[in-house]
Amino acid sequence: MELKSTLVSESGQAVTEYVLILGIIVLFYGGLMTVIEKMNLAERLAAPIVGSYARTYKYGNPTAKGFDEGTPENHPRAVIGGKVRLFINPR
């Protein structure tokens, strides 16, 4: 009995040039991720916001530099029923 191959093509069906483009895209993405990680870009971008939030929480004022300019008591807040406390952004 003669066996017939059911394979359409043994040379593959992936378009070579597109595969190369996809490979380039993945490598580009990898390079970008490495640069972002090495430059600490995420932390640098978040620094101004993080600093402002920290000062607001600690001193009750986003522009205060230390406890001489503010204390946590200055931080505007809403106390609901003595159990729930919400801090309000003073800006």
Added chain:
Amino acid sequence: MMGGLILSFFTAGPLGLFYGFIGILIAMVAFGWMWKIQILGAGDVKLLMALGALSGAATSTGKNGLTFTVDLALLSLIVGGALALILLIIKGRFLAFLKKFYRFLLTALDKNLETEFPKADSSLQMPFGISIAIASIWVWFDNPLIRWGIRPWN
């Protein structure tokens, strides 16, 4: 695929089975669209899905069951890209490809020009399954993406 799911279940229990299903799903999403627009063959997608089913079994060797298939897909594309590059150089088509790619970059960056997407010569095909096979062995024994930093969840 069934074999992979059974192996995942016996090596890592119900959680392994869950990871196996997730792996199949990730593989389908990652490569399914490429099959739809005829970049890859259906067999390549099915092969990745079958390997994705092994995600549960991969957890028994200390790997993350959720990211195993994504790592595999990314590395397959890198290995595939390298093989495609070699193939294009051998067939003498690399310069023509570079010209098309350059035109695409030029038209994409210049606002005055209409972006000209590179039209690939679909008659030049390659067996992508080889890339998936190489990548699967590589990811299983020593995941290079961790060293290269090509992982969005690091």
